[in-house]
Structures are given as structure tokens and as C-alpha cells.
Amino acid sequence: MILCKMQPGHIEGVKKLLDACFGESAWSVESITSQLDKTDSYCAVAVDEEKVVGYIAFEAIVDEGSIVELAVDPEHRRQGVGRKLVELMLTSCSGVKTICLEVRASNHGAIALYQAFDFQPITIRKNYYDDPREDAVIMIKKVSNENTCH
Ligand SMILES: CC(C)(COP(=O)(O)OP(=O)(O)OC[C@H]1O[C@@H](n2cnc3c(N)ncnc32)[C@H](O)[C@@H]1OP(=O)(O)O)[C@@H](O)C(=O)NCCC(=O)NCCS
Numbered sequence: 001m002i003l004c005k006m007q008p009g010h011i012e013g014v015k016k017l018l019d020a021c022f023g024e025s026a027w028s029v030e031s032i033t034s035q036l037d038k039t040d041s042y043c044a045v046a047v048d049e050e051k052v053v054g055y056i057a058f059e060a061i062v063d064e065g066s067i068v069e070l071a072v073d074p075e076h077r078r079q080g081v082g083r084k085l086v087e088l089m090l091t092s093c094s095g096v097k098t099i100c101l102e103v104r105a106s107n108h109g110a111i112a113l114y115q116a117f118d119f120q121p122i123t124i125r126k127n128y129y130d131d132p133r134e135d136a137v138i139m140i141k142k143v144s145n146e147n148t149c150h
Contacts, residue, residue: 001053001081003088006036006043013052014045021071025131035059035068042093046072046081056085058093065096065143070110082113090117096143102136104129114139 006014011032018026027035035057036043046054053073058065067089072081090099102125103110111121119139128136 001046001048003044003046003084005092006045006055008036010045010052011036014055017052017055017071017073020073027069042089044085044088044092046085048076054081054085056089058089060093060096063095063097065093065099067099067101083116086113086117090143094143098140098142100138100140102128102138105135105137111137111139117141
């Protein structure tokens, strides 16, 4: 398995991955493409035998970053792929003072993963998600490096 910065050739694989992870609420090809093209966005993938099995999308506005998507193929979970993607994002994208994210309150696995990287829950956004309706936990991590996103 390799982890690398996402390229346009990965878009189709990322779409299949997000469909497998999020079903009807998965991002469209247009959303995936637009995320890849955004200034100050960093997208990375994990690829196993030419299949995209992991995806992370990060973006920053000035010194505030956010993880906007993270997904690992169901058959590749609990093998450290999510952890490696977060590590790669943290080393590749800095220049930010804080990184925040939203996660479903019931998503204990993702919350545990983020807590392992010192993301702290700071507040709850009531009824933030639909299908099913659920609160979001807002998590934030303070970072100390001052490089720029590349
Ligand atoms: C959340 C997700 C990205 C985790 O990916 P992963 O590759 O399975 O995670 P890792 O194997 O790197 O796990 C790292 C650590 O996170 C925690 N963790 C991950 N999944 C967990 C789970 N289901 N239950 C409890 N802890 C979990 C554990 O501490 C784990 O370490 P360990 O395996 O040594 O115990 C994956 O489950 C996923 O894609 N879920 C669906 C999409 C999603 O929820 N995305 C996040 C949106 S905010």
C-alpha cells in the first residue's frame, strides 16, 4: 500500500471509496474534483493494488485548517490506514495554528482516532447532520509549526 498526494487520476477511485463509506450522502465527482482543485486544499490517498482504500481532504483559510473528509475502505479498516492519512496530512500541511473538524456524535471510532492525535472536543452542534439526524462534535487541535501548505 502506498500513501501519496491525490492526483486527478484518483478521482474515480475516491468516488467509489466514498460511495462505499457514505452511501447516498457521499460527495459527488464534482465535489471531489472541486476539493482537489481548491487553493490551500490538500488531498491524499492510500492505494492498495491500484484501488483507492483511503482518502483525506484538508483545507486551510489563513492559519485555520480543517479536515473536511476522511474515509477508509471498510475492508481495510483497523489496519492503521486512517492514522497514516492523518499523520501525512499533519506533516504535509502546516502553516496553521489550529485544525478543526466535525464528526457525528455516534462515530466513536473516528473520535478515538482524532483524540489519539490530540484533537479535543470543544462543542456540540445540535442536529447538524441529516439521514440520520444527529449532533456533530466539533474537535480542535492546536499545532505549533509554521510552514506553508504544499
Ligand atoms: C474512522 C475511519 C477513517 C478510521 O480509519 P481506520 O483506518 O480504520 O483507522 P485506524 O486503523 O488508523 O485506527 C487508528 C486508531 O483509531 C481508533 N479507531 C479507529 N476505528 C475505530 C473503531 N471502529 N472503534 C474504536 N476505535 C477505533 C483506534 O484507537 C485505532 O487504533 P487501534 O486500531 O490501534 O486500536 C474509518 O473507520 C472510516 O472510514 N469510517 C467511515 C467514515 C468516517 O467515519 N469518517 C470520519 C468522518 S469525520
